[in-house]
Amino acid sequence: MLINLTVNGESRSAEAEPRTLLVHFLRDHLRLTGTHWGCDTTNCGACVVLVDGEPVKSCTMLAAMADGHEVRTVEGMERDGQLDPVQQGFIEEHGLQCGFCTPGMMLTARALLDRNPHPTDDEIRVAISGQICRCTGYKNIIASIRWAAEHSEEVTA
Amino acid sequence: MQVPAPFDYARASSIDEAIALLDRLGPEARLVAGGHSLLPMMKLRLATPEHLIDINPLESELAYIREQDGEVRIGALTRHRDILESDLLARHFAIVREAEEMIADPPVRNRGTIGGALCQADPSEDLSAVCAALGATAVIRGRTGERVLDMDEFHQGPYETAVGDAEMLVEVRIPVRERCGSAYEKVKRRTGDWATAASGVALWLDGPNVAAAGIALSAVNPTSVHSVGAEQALVGRPPSEQAFEEAAALAAEDCEPIGDQRGPADYKRHLVGELTHRALRRAAARALGA
Numbered sequence: 188m189l190i191n192l193t194v195n196g197e198s199r200s201a202e203a204e205p206r207t208l209l210v211h212f213l214r215d216h217l218r219l220t221g222t223h224w225g226c227d228t229t230n231c232g233a234c235v236v237l238v239d240g241e242p243v244k245s246c247t248m249l250a251a252m253a254d255g256h257e258v259r260t261v262e263g264m265e266r267d268g269q270l271d272p273v274q275q276g277f278i279e280e281h282g283l284q285c286g287f288c289t290p291g292m293m294l295t296a297r298a299l300l301d302r303n304p305h306p307t308d309d310e311i312r313v314a315i316s317g318q319i320c321r322c323t324g325y326k327n328i329i330a331s332i333r334w335a336a337e338h339s340e341e342v343t344a
Numbered sequence: 345m346q347v348p349a350p351f352d353y354a355r356a357s358s359i360d361e362a363i364a365l366l367d368r369l370g371p372e373a374r375l376v377a378g379g380h381s382l383l384p385m386m387k388l389r390l391a392t393p394e395h396l397i398d399i400n401p402l403e404s405e406l407a408y409i410r411e412q413d414g415e416v417r418i419g420a421l422t423r424h425r426d427i428l429e430s431d432l433l434a435r436h437f438a439i440v441r442e443a444e445e446m447i448a449d450p451p452v453r454n455r456g457t458i459g460g461a462l463c464q465a466d467p468s469e470d471l472s473a474v475c476a477a478l479g480a481t482a483v484i485r486g487r488t489g490e491r492v493l494d495m496d497e498f499h500q501g502p503y504e505t506a507v508g509d510a511e512m513l514v515e516v517r518i519p520v521r522e523r524c525g526s527a528y529e530k531v532k533r534r535t536g537d538w539a540t541a542a543s544g545v546a547l548w549l550d551g552p553n554v555a556a557a558g559i560a561l562s563a564v565n566p567t568s569v570h571s572v573g574a575e576q577a578l579v580g581r582p583p584s585e586q587a588f589e590e591a592a593a594l595a596a597e598d599c600e601p602i603g604d605q606r607g608p609a610d611y612k613r614h615l616v617g618e619l620t621h622r623a624l625r626r627a628a629a630r631a632l633g634a
Contacts, residue, residue, distance in 0.1 A: 188353065205352065205396070206347055206348045206351060211347070227387065228384065228387075229452060232449075241454045242451040243451050243454050247380055248379060249383070249398075251353055251398065252400055313450065316450065316536065317448070317449025317450050317451045317452060318451075
């Protein structure tokens with residue numbers, strides 16, 4: 188079947204079987220490999236992307252279900268050569284070690300800050316609670332998101 | 345790579361069309377909403393539907409939370425997140441937000457629906473216990489009309505409901521009555537996990553006494569069921585610490601936990617008593633303040 192969706196603001200379409208999961212559609216059909224494919228079982232959250240602005244686990248959504256919707260992946264975070272404040276925060280606060288969970292963590296952070304520009308640490312913890320960092324770098328991830336919340340104006344200025 | 349086996353895919357554009365498709369395609373057709381129970385089952389080949397009917401396009405018809413005719417009515421396609429964030433539900437039934445906060449995790453709650461959760465009928469699922477405690481009813485629609493069942497009729501066993509092949513759950517109705525207090529208590533190993541044991545409680549007061557009580561357990565029975573003995577022990581007397589103790593002990597007696605990786609059976613039974621006791625205290629405080 189032909190699947191049409193908007194990815195990072197661009198209209199994209201590709202043929203795929205109905206059983207194709209969104210994570211594989213993004214990685215294998217559209218060659219956007221920034222979205223990571225982890226546990227396959229809705230647990231780890233490495234595959235989180237934003238669908239209509241909200242985080243979803245793309246291993247547990249059919250690409251067909253995203254037809255007509257807006258998907259945002261880590262490739263769409265940088266704009267006009269300018270890193271998203273969340274990306275800058277992960278650099279400043281050493282928010283990643285191996286980097287496997289990072290795309291999903293950053294997208295969840297983006298969605299959180301879009302709704303709630305000044306979250307508490309507890310709100311940040313809840314927001315990322317469906318995603319696993321196997322390097323256990325949670326403290327720095329929270330600091331990175333906090334950095335983004337505190338510096339969003341100067342980075343985007 | 346875990347992917348579902350091949351299937352034919354159709355998108356429904358109305359409830360009637362979804363039911364007509366179910367009717368035409370027969371028992372090998374399944375509805376999919378959030379897909380957070382069905383897709384994992386399909387990856388593991390525990391479910392192998394030949395046809396999948398996607399009802400996600402029906403949000404305008406089937407995703408809502410509204411108060412009408414003395415009930416709060418929740419459309420089957422309402423996502424966990426919207427239930428969690430609903431002030432209307434939180435105002436009437438504190439148990440709902442308490443349970444939702446502990447269901448899976450935020451990205452899962454962005455997709456999973458109440459209809460999917462109830463129809464999956466997993467014995468460890470939380471909303472089934474919440475709905476049972478609150479005395480909710482389920483509206484099932486087929487080609488010839490609707491029927492309204494209480495949760496005991498709706499749940500027929502583990503992973504089994506009263507929804508027939510060419511029918512769909514369209515709405516959950518929770519009665520609004522005065523002087524109601526409710527609470528949910530759950531022990532789980534980590535965020536996002538299923539319950540090791542959980543207890544949902546609702547109390548309705550009349551004068552100084554408990555007029556009605558709903559106590560439903562999760563993860564300790566083959567299907568989410570009322571603790572009838574515990575409920576009866578509360579009715580007609582004041583909501584006292586002694587009454588709570590007796591009811592909690594009856595709830596712990598009246599369940600069938602199985603020892604597994606989440607803990608041995610006697611530990612789960614102990615949890616049921618303790619969690620029911622705590623939930624009763626909190627529900628009663630809320631009912632008295634209501």
